Amino acid sequence: MTNLFVQIINAALYDPIARRYFVKNTFDGILTVIGILAGFWISGVKQPGIIILGCVGAAIAIAVAGLWGAYFTEKAERLKRFHDLEKELKHARVR
Structure with a gap:
């Protein structure tokens, strides 16, 4: 687990896209966590376990959504660049 965490931090520090x-x-x-805490405060929730679990659940959801969104965005961008390069190479051969 620690090794995976170190790899993620290194990728975030050195890869511009990951950063x-x-x-x-x-x-x-x-x-999001500030919003959740404000909601708990306004509603009068005092149990630390509920507050912590709510914030951890939101953090997990945001992490999954962020990683998934980043993956599909970068995949689409790289595929577009590949198709653009392929198109340029086809035009270069015709000339």
Whole structure:
């Protein structure tokens, strides 16, 4: 588990795409947790277990959504670049 965590942190620090998504998703997560805490405070929930589990559940959901979204976005971008390059190579051969 620790090795996986170190790999994720290293990827987030050194890969520009991973760093961008890591920062974006961290910011989204912080705002979500602040919203959850505000909701618990307004509703008068005092049990720490409920508050912690609510925030952890939201963090897991945001992490999965962020990773999934980043994966499909980058996959689509790379596929588009590949098709553009393929098209350019076909035109270069015709000339």
